[in-house]
Amino acid sequence: MSWLPHPRKELSHFTPGDRVLTAPPIDDPLNTSADALRRIIDALARTAPEGEHLAATSEQLLALADSLEKHTRPVPTQLFEMWQGEGIARHDPATGQENPMAPPLQLFDGGDGWAVGTVTLGLPYQGPPGNVHGGICALMLDAALAVANHLAGTNGMTAKLEMSYKRPTPLNVPLTVRSRQLNVDGRKRFTMGEIVADGEVTVSAQGLFIARRS
Template sequence: MAIDLRSEFQAPAVDAAADAARRVIDALVRSGGMTDADMSAIADRLNAVADDLEAAAPPVADRLVDMWRGDGITRHDPVAGPENPIAPPLEYSAVDSRTIEAVTTLGLPYQGPPSCVHGGVSALLLDHTLGVANGWAGVSGMTAELTLRYHRTTPLFEPLTVTARQVSVDGRKIRTTGEITAGGGTCVSAEGLFIAKHPPRPR
């Protein structure tokens, strides 16, 4: 069963723009200096787009309030946020009442070792996914500890399954585990300790 983790505030045009930006990021990393494209002209075009966006953007304080309004899952986070172009983004499904998973394929923008996912990116995906599993299970909080074990390299260009499960809740302490697998083998496993508290939302 797919989990609708989107905010109730939908913005299809914003999501489409973020998808386009993902394509640009991927194409820029893939091209590097090995392209016949006129990169100076492309830089001018991209700067013109950035100028238009910056001219129309609200003050940061107003945007922060907008990002955190409502009770839904945020749309801006760097892992599953549909309006954040650095997010893959992950789309989660429920395995059971305490477990979620997502399948994603990462490209060159997420590379660390040759043809492999950067270890910090793996940590980002797991930290966020453990947190989402906590929310799905009904008790969430802030990351206090995150312990990772890198079993083998995590490949680019192949489907990755990111899974997390809330294991226990003891007072304000929440313990959650997760892993990234590829081809049926574990690439990275994680154990997290979360504390059931949240900073105040911007107002």
């Protein structure tokens, strides 16, 4: 089987001059369906449990789940399709436009080696009351650090991720997520990132990434 890039993928080695570093939204049914599911997840998180509409809603959602499951592919086939070529995965749980679990976080070339994006998170991502779950912060920063490595042209797999939670990260306000590769030592890539809310850093991360053996 040929491992050519799939048309649904964006090249992981970004094109110089192209500011978009993560897979952008596209106008197709799968992307639209993922967006609709995000709306459903957010609406359910904001729905009172005694809502009179819920009985009918649950029946509709169960029927939809049954219908979707009839059209799935075997997992090995799906995995092969997802990872064809060198692509930024559209199913990534932090940045994937086709993953309804993802916010999704979009990152851009901010100049001087910085990958920068803005995202607003609602109740589905809550940890402490009114604030983002720490694991979600770690997820976004792990993804952002990896994108910064892509931007620098030296990729690697996460070997170590150190998180520093400085203050709560609020829900429902724009969050700036930014990252930058610091240096390279052989196969090691050292990268940092942070989340900023209202001008203050809420979470910072230091990451060690290891490149594949050549």
